[in-house]
Amino acid sequence: MTKFWKRSRVTKALTDGGRAGSFEEAEARLNKVRVDVVLGDDQLTTAAGQAAALTAVATARKCFGRVTLVMAGDAPLITILPIGETVKAAARRLGARVDTHASKLATHTIRIGNTPAGARWNVRCWWDRWLAGTRAFDGDRIGDSRLSVSGVFAGAVAVRQVFACVLAGRDIHVRDATVSLWTPWQLASMDEIGPERFDVPDKLWLLGLGHLGQAFVWTLCFLRGEGERLVVLQDNQKISEENEATSLLVLPGDEELGEKKVRLADVWLKRAGWETSLIERRHAGDVALGVDDPPILLSGLDRLTPRLVLAKHGFPLMIDAGIGHGPGDFEGIQMRTIVNGEPPVGLWSEPAKAEETEEGTKGLLDRPAYVELEQHVGECGKVSFAQASVAVPFVGAATGAVVIGQAIRLATLEPAPVFLQMELGAPDMATLGGLTEAPHANLGSFSMRL
Structure with a gap:
């Protein structure tokens, strides 16, 4: 077009929020950012370290157009991904430049592990098993690095802090943030x-494989699995040009344009x-569930109406993920858990009236x-731009880590949030709207010990 x-869908965070006077200005501000992701030798061979580095590389390149992965050596990937067999090969396939030395042109640095701070703006990824976040300084040493989900979340939040500088039009102070996933x-x-030690679901139904659904797949692929595991993938849409900037599995280049989203996730x-x-069709609540079908549905749909239909469809467990709408709320994450197709009253607000949506577009x-x-x-074309939602890749990546973490809780027979609200600007201040009952029986899982 x-x-x-x-x-x-990334630049709209600036134009629609009044932070840029034109799409050309928004593009130029993003293009000025040059991110170095520096991966220390101590984290090069860890599950969290690799997940953090590749998540930061993928989301930074999608946001800013260029990124450099800085590391002294190389290592085989701990998990098997379709983008290469080593960290270096995977980073290059994700669109990164790889070097052994920091770039003199870098404007922002994301540090992972034992790496020099440097003189420019920098943020550290940090985790300790299920704890994950960022640090401004080197006071807290990274702890248990065997959980990749924490690396995904930390890498996403680090890129979010770089993006916050673009929104502000200046470098802002790095914020310490710690979340228990x-x-x-x-x-x-x-x-x-x-x-x-915990259990991971071995049967999942993923509905909607765009911005959020691909983030679920991304996080799942970084988990080391074993035994027979099944995922039902459902979406009727094809990959289009704007998906490259928002969806984690869509790689640089035009090879995947026009491909069905389910086939890419496959x-x-x-x-x-x-x-x-x-399943390459919409789910209208008309697909009967069989005894061998996955008991847990992960929903990443944009529109509210089909989500309401699915919530009442009768899945034993459904986790619905959504993100805020518009330039003022694009970093808001909402997660809802529905048991046996019985969503509590008021779990969702009423759909916006058509005239209200039209007025916002005008x-x-x-x-x-x-x-x-x-x-x-x-x-x-102008109307099409206005109607498109804001979608930034690091928000999807962070959401994927949160949702998969809670799916693991359910498989481990622990309760999950009926409603959870998290803002990536302050992820450690999440709001809880009650917990489900703990599942009474294991619905299918494999045991994982770090």
Whole structure:
């Protein structure tokens, strides 16, 4: 459609929020950022270290157009991914430049493990088993690095802090943040780092394989699995140009454009050892559940109406993930858990009225960025831009880590949040709206010991 369309759902965080006067200005501000992800030798061969580095590389490149992975050596990937057999090969396939020395042109540095701080703006990834987040300084040493889910979350939050500098138009102070991915609704305690042994679901149904659904797949693929495992993948859409900037599995280049999203997810999960079953149509609540079907549904849909239909469909357990809407709320994560198709009253607010949604779109069309955009794409193209939602890849990655963490809790016969609200600007201040009852019986899992 236009040179601005490919990254439009990222740049809309600036244009729609009044932080950039045009899409061209928004693109230019993102392009000025040059991120170094520095991976220390102490974390090069750990599950969390590899997951953090590749998550930071993938999301930074999608946001800013370029990223460099800095590391002294190389190591085989701990998990099997369809992007290479080593950390270096995987980073290059994700679009990174790889070097042994920090770039003199880097504007921001993400540090993982024992690495020099340098003189420029930098943020450290930090974790200790189920605890994950970022640090401004070197005071806290990284702890247990055997859980990849924590690495995914830490890498995503680190890129979020770089993006916050772009939104502010200046470098802002790094924020220390610590979240327990085991109990994200509680203030993290350094004395409670979560279990070393737990169960992982061995049968899952993934519905919607765009921004959020691909983040679920990304996190699952970093978990070392064993035994027979099945994922049902359901989505009717094809990969389009704007998906490259928002969806973790869509790699640089045009090879995957026009491919069905379920088939892309299928490649990743099969490579990681999962069996798959593909459904290339919408779920309208009309697919009968069989005794051998996965008991846990992970939903990553955009629209509320089909989510409400699925919530009442009768899955033994459903985890629904959503993100905030609009430029002021694109970092908000919501997670809901529904048991046996019986969502509590008021779990979702009422769908917005059509006239309210239309009024919001009209408000954007009068802004300078959209007036200028019309000269390139015409009236219809301008409306399409305005109707598209803001979607930034690090938000999806962080959401994937939170959701998979809670799916693991359910498989381990622990309760999960009925409703959880988290803002990535302050992820350690999550809001809880009650817990489900703990499952009474194991619905299918494999035991994992770190």
